[in-house]
Amino acid sequence: MNLSPSEAVSRKHCIFIVDDHPLVREGLTNLINRQSDVIACGEAKDSAEAIAGIAKERPDVAIIDISLTNESGLELIKHLAKQFPQVALIVLSMHDEALYAERALRAGARGYVMKHETSKSVLSSIRRVLGGEIYVSERIVNRMALRLTSSGRAAARSPVERLSDRELEIFQLLGQGRTPSEIAGDLNLSLKTVQAYCARAKEKFGVTSLTELLRAAIRWDDARRVK
Secondary structure, three states: OOOOHHHHHHOOEEEEEEOOOHHHHHHHHHHHHOOOOEEEEEEEOOHHHHHHHHHHHOOOEEEEOOOOOOOOHHHHHHHHHHHOOOOEEEEEEOOOHHHHHHHHHHHOOOEEEEOOOOHHHHHHHHHHHHOOOOEOOHHHHHHHHHHOOHHHHHOOOOHHHHOOHHHHHHHHHHHOOOOHHHHHHHHOOOHHHHHHHHHHHHHHHOOOOHHHHHHHHHHHHHHHHHO
């Protein structure tokens, strides 16, 4: 028996895309729609559109960039994981998985894929989480396993690794040349709140001034871009 177009679509798993770059959304949509088992059912460029779109479409999987313009993708993942627990969340990011993959999983993501990986990896991550599994690289699996051992627990984490998600976000923006006042506006936070996060970050870096924290942030951002 032949299926009608609507019936055929209904048998496919629905994938929602959240990224602030139109070309990325278009590329992912084309990749997904060429498959026989999945279909792109919606897209969004920011958190507000993502929440509204996912509430409407009720996708099986949402692919999310954690570097949305002036927003925290990690905070969005936390919100979506709580509001839509039935939606499997996958992070697709340019950021180093060594620093962000575990944070994303703790926030509620089921997978983490670097943007420089192949389209095959993206499709594999979708199918893996649809099967109820977690998708991360072997490097991250080994890293997480090491932390379960006594030697892994004893290993000192770097100051950057000890930052909370919000502290890291602010630290990264400092490294990009944003002032605390500008960061407060970008993230819709009060200046006092941003200053409090900076104070906690200074403690973790063992510095006493914002200037020293700023220098550390710039050095870290420069080193990250060289990789």
